[in-house]
Amino acid sequence: MDLAIVILNWNGKSWLEKFLPNVIEHSDESVIYVIDNASTDDSISFIETNFPNVSIVQNKTNFGFAGGYNEGLKNIQHEFYCLLNSDVEVTENWITPVAILFKHDSNIAAIQPKILDYNKKTHFEFAGAGGGLIDNLGFPYCRGRVFENIEKDNGQYNDETEIFWASGCCFFVRSKDFWTQNGFDARFFAHQEEIDLCWRLKNSNKKIFYTGKSTVYHVGGGTLNKQSPQKTFLNIRNNFSMILKNSPISTLLWLLPFRLVLDAFAGIYFGYQNGISHFWAVIRAHFSFYKQIPETIKLRQKSQISKFYQEKWLVFKNFL
Template sequence: MNTIAIVILNYNGQPFLAKFLPTVLANTDGHTVYVADSASTDSSVSFVRTHFPTVRIIELPRNEGYAGGYNLALEHIRTNYGLPAYYVLPNSDIEVTPGWLSPVIRLMEANPNIAACQPKIRSYSEREFFEHAGAAGGFVDWLGYIFCRGRVFATFEKDQGQYDDNRPVFWATGACLFVRADVFHQVGGFDASFFAHMEEIDLCWRFQRLGYEVWTCGQSTVYHVGGGTLHKSNPHKTYLNYRNSLFMLYKNWPADVWLWPKILLRLVLDGISSILFMQLGEWADVGAILRAHFAFYGQLPTLHRQRKQLRTQQRASVKLYQYSIVWQYFLKGKKTFSEMEKG
């Protein structure tokens, strides 16, 4: 059995493959690299075949986003090449560094209860700073808002070794996700309805419901361009983030008695954020939030079935960050994770 399968999902990302695939191949420690192509319309597949003949190509029939694409690709690997011990899922716009694999794998080998882990994610363009998508490990507050060690809202910390430890977190980033392969398939993989954004947080939440742990490894660092598929100001990304946040909260929130009060409060806060978009003249984002809410309403029957099923499978309680990061950040002026962790 191969220990590690390194799998890069690609959609029309030939420039990123040309730029970053060589660094991955130079630092694989002998493990197999796969490129799973989501029916790209550029020349990604022929480019990889020509320039990187050692890479195994998985040609997917259609673009199903990050969640559905990886579900198809990892099932293909399990069926055709055998189940590895670990899947390593770096985005196509990730620059890896020498020795990036071994510290994370050592950590997961030492603790079989770790289902998912991530390295530190720093910005490719501002290399001393943490990057938006994951930084040094993520958390979820009591209203379902996400934040990271090293990045809270628009505050990005300089990496000065303050998060070089290995420790449990709530979620590990999909930008460079290490996941125990058998556990990934045990929980059914990513929720394909998310398409992209927050599917890894939903996955990590489900891991923890079954008693597994999620960690961050401070001895491994990679660099992330970010916005390679959807720029951070893209209205479709706004739609996915707002919609998927509600999907995730409804599916996974543990206490029925507080579920709808929290959902309603989130809807109100979403409305307030849409006013901020109005003030900036970003009307497409306002429309994206409205579409996200209606998509959530339309998906409620399915979400309710998923919620009931997850409740029957739950083996362990899941601990969220007990405060509101909105309150902590905007009203109490706490801008970093280190400040917020003190309460």
């Protein structure tokens, strides 16, 4: 398997020191890269001194998760990528089940392993758990995690199945499919960019898969704390943009207005629960989304437009 394991780093020397040896140990013949997002710590010198076989790609500035990977991956030529968070512990033979799935079905574009909590290894981890899904209102959730409720791993998700989205914390993807979709939406900066990419891939008739035969352990919150107002801002704005960009027009006409109203009330709740900074984050997210609407509309998949007319033709044909 021509696989590049690619770790995005920004001032994460402590994570690299803790987890990079583990990744090297269990990654067989895969080539390991670190894309550095213009770190100001000594991450680069640390890698060069201690891990000379790890290739380094240096971005000129901090492009965030989405833009950082987009820029760095331009310099990495392999058939498959594994985009791996720096705060992830992998396990023995974690790559093999993924390689088998990719070989079995050429229409699979992306795959996620089982993601458990590094600090509570009997339970799933928030970011991905047993595979990502999305509800009718456009809210993402996971098998093994709904809102803040995290399940214990009792083997209930040891299966291999198609899912809606794969977590960016450990994201295997065919490079051809990644670049066919022009990578992540760099405007997202961070959060839900992998869901948006998976949605675009599914709209292009590609499959997203989960395998419970491969396991990794994720610390979570290593870059942006779960309670950060900035995380609230990014999640809400990016979710709106994702819905506008990828939903069928027939769904979009009712969903987006309903969600905008619903999230306005959610902002009041967030403010009450977490403080005024979170309420303000919701307001900022709305206005940032409004500002991006013209560009988001331009980015809408052509397949969505054609799908809309195909639906209308089928209705008209059945009427005749």
